Amino acid sequence: MQNHVLDYLDETVKRVPDKLAYANETTQYTFADVYRKNRSVASWLAKNGYYKEPVVVFMRKSPEEIVTFFGTIQAGCFYVPIDEEMPFARVQLILENCKARVIICDRALLDAARKFEFTGELVCFDEIENTEILDEQLTLIRKKAIDTDPIYIVFTSGSTGIPKGVCACHRSVLDYIEQLSEVLGFDENTVFGNQTPLYFDACLKELYPTIKFGATTWLIPHNLFSMPVKLVEYMNEKKINTVCWVVSALTMISAFRTFDTVVPKFLRTVAFGSEVFPVKQFHLWKNAVPEARFVNLYGPTEGTGMCCYYPVEREFMPDEVIPIGFPFKNTEIMLLDENNKLAEEGEICIRGTSVTLGYYNNPEKTSECFVQNPLNTAYPEIIYRTGDIGRRNERGELVFVSRKDYQIKHMGHRIELGEIEVNVNLLEGVKMSGCVYDQVKNKIILFYVGTVSPAELSKQLKERLPRYMIPNNFYQLDEMPFTANGKIDRIALKNKLK
Amino acid sequence: MDDLLSILSDLHPDVDFTTEENLMDDGILDSFDIVSIISEIGDVFDVIIGANEITPENFNSAEALYALIEKKMDEE
Numbered sequence: 183m184q185n186h187v188l189d190y191l192d193e194t195v196k197r198v199p200d201k202l203a204y205a206n207e208t209t210q211y212t213f214a215d216v217y218r219k220n221r222s223v224a225s226w227l228a229k230n231g232y233y234k235e236p237v238v239v240f241m242r243k244s245p246e247e248i249v250t251f252f253g254t255i256q257a258g259c260f261y262v263p264i265d266e267e268m269p270f271a272r273v274q275l276i277l278e279n280c281k282a283r284v285i286i287c288d289r290a291l292l293d294a295a296r297k298f299e300f301t302g303e304l305v306c307f308d309e310i311e312n313t314e315i316l317d318e319q320l321t322l323i324r325k326k327a328i329d330t331d332p333i334y335i336v337f338t339s340g341s342t343g344i345p346k347g348v349c350a351c352h353r354s355v356l357d358y359i360e361q362l363s364e365v366l367g368f369d370e371n372t373v374f375g376n377q378t379p380l381y382f383d384a385c386l387k388e389l390y391p392t393i394k395f396g397a398t399t400w401l402i403p404h405n406l407f408s409m410p411v412k413l414v415e416y417m418n419e420k421k422i423n424t425v426c427w428v429v430s431a432l433t434m435i436s437a438f439r440t441f442d443t444v445v446p447k448f449l450r451t452v453a454f455g456s457e458v459f460p461v462k463q464f465h466l467w468k469n470a471v472p473e474a475r476f477v478n479l480y481g482p483t484e485g486t487g488m489c490c491y492y493p494v495e496r497e498f499m500p501d502e503v504i505p506i507g508f509p510f511k512n513t514e515i516m517l518l519d520e521n522n523k524l525a526e527e528g529e530i531c532i533r534g535t536s537v538t539l540g541y542y543n544n545p546e547k548t549s550e551c552f553v554q555n556p557l558n559t560a561y562p563e564i565i566y567r568t569g570d571i572g573r574r575n576e577r578g579e580l581v582f583v584s585r586k587d588y589q590i591k592h593m594g595h596r597i598e599l600g601e602i603e604v605n606v607n608l609l610e611g612v613k614m615s616g617c618v619y620d621q622v623k624n625k626i627i628l629f630y631v632g633t634v635s636p637a638e639l640s641k642q643l644k645e646r647l648p649r650y651m652i653p654n655n656f657y658q659l660d661e662m663p664f665t666a667n668g669k670i671d672r673i674a675l676k677n678k679l680k
Numbered sequence: 681m682d683d684l685l686s687i688l689s690d691l692h693p694d695v696d697f698t699t700e701e702n703l704m705d706d707g708i709l710d711s712f713d714i715v716s717i718i719s720e721i722g723d724v725f726d727v728i729i730g731a732n733e734i735t736p737e738n739f740n741s742a743e744a745l746y747a748l749i750e751k752k753m754d755e756e
């Protein structure tokens with residue numbers, strides 16, 4: 183039985199060694215390249231005594247970064263991707279949390295990496311990519327592999343201001359890739375156009391099916407997502423037939439009437455997620471690529487990638503919401519009410535192999551939502567409480583209703599409004615702050631009391647938070663509205679927007 | 681022009697849009713900024729910017745963008 187994700191690669195490289203696996207504008211790796219380079223990276227790690235521990239990967243999105251991920255797991259370690267877009271303060275929090283002893287970076291980011299407060303070893307990819315391969319040692323490492331060992335840690339927004347490291351194991355990734363591939367019908371002819379960053383679990387959809395089937399993944403240049411016509415032309419040039427994108431990337435194309443000029447003519451599979459796809463935009467897509475199959479995906483990082491899917495096959499009215507559908511095979515979705523009883527509407531809870539290991543080095547946060555299944559008192563069984571409220575509609579399809587807390591989805595990113603507030607409150611000249619989300623205009627709005635100007639606030643905040651978490655509007659208030667029990671009155675703040 | 685500058689400053693209060701000339705090339709405006717700018721321009725100036733016009737030439741400076749808006753207003 184397969185117990186390691188790289189078993190996929192071992193089979194595929196025998197079948198199609200010279201086929202293109204991963205490519206961007208500067209690098210094109212065949213499966214033979216991916217096989218050789220990841221084993222070189224792994225040999226360097228093994229030779230230097232890194233084993234069963236986190237390896238921080240700080241590289242630009244590239245085929246090189248992907249083989250570094252694979253090299254890390256080949257060495258029996260697990261990868262922790264960080265990105266140049268992440269502000270210094272956030273990187274520092276991540277380094278403190280995972281306590282890695284080694285960072286692998288690329289040449290372009292070496293200077294940035296040297297500025298980290300980090301006492302471990304820093305090595306450049308180009309120094310290790312051709313390390314002599316230690317076949318025997320790598321075979322031994324693989325022999326000892328356990329599929330419940332970690333494969334990666336990715337960091338997600340935390341309401342207390344400290345990002346949480348979601349740690350997944352081989353088995354949950356294997357389970358996800360098998361179920362997802364079946365649902366979306368990937369095969370060796372699949373040509374992926376990757377949009378999502380490599381430092382989230384969203385990229386699992388392209389990374390692993392590529393080695394499973396011997397498919398091809400193009401890493402689309404980031405700047406094309408500001409230029410819809412050029413983006414679609416690129417997709418046609420590369421013959422991209424499959425995309426798994428956040429909704430905002432898809433609507434960016436359709437909303438500007440790009441299809442009047444050019445349509446993605448090879449596209450056959452469009453999977454989308456992270457947000458609600460407005461039905462009006464969905465119809466523009468459906469009309470532009472009528473042969474394509476459209477599938478809505480839903481799932482939190484804690485459930486390894488996605489855990490529910492919905493092929494959009496029936497007609498939807500503009501005011502209807504596309505359901506999140508049904509759980510993947512081997513996953514159960516339980517809707518639990520306040521009394522932990524199964525209900526028609528309740529908190530979406532995930533049960534099965536897809537539940538990740540928990541938050542790395544954070545037992546407190548882990549125990550809040552990775553909990554014993556309340557319906558099972560007979561043996562230990564962990565379920566994940568998503569904090570999302572869902573219900574089943576009259577067709578038995580799952581529908582997303584709302585959040586229990588102040589977590590939002592903004593431009594495909596999952597954000598705790600509390601994390602923004604904590605970081606604003608840390609700045610000099612700020613007394614207090616309250617953040618709300620304008621769902622109509624898709625904007626994060628910050629209200630604050632203090633002496634600092636909005637311009638200064640925005641500038642300072644960019645040093646602490648990733649770009650997608652920076653509020654879209656700043657409003658300075660004389661005083662903050664409070665509720666009767668002394669909490670910031672978010673409803674009053676929202677009313678100020680009208 | 682002031683209306684446009686206020687749309688832009690709302691997005692990035694810390695950027696001086698009267699002097700920046702590489703807004704798109706330097707990544708000061710990302711794809712999500714472009715989406716909201718175009719929607720605001722639609723609301724304020726009542727012009728629709730098409731996919732073909734979303735290019736660095738038109739979005740690299742506030743001045744270039746304003747020239748595009750004026751051109752489109754004249755066409756209508």
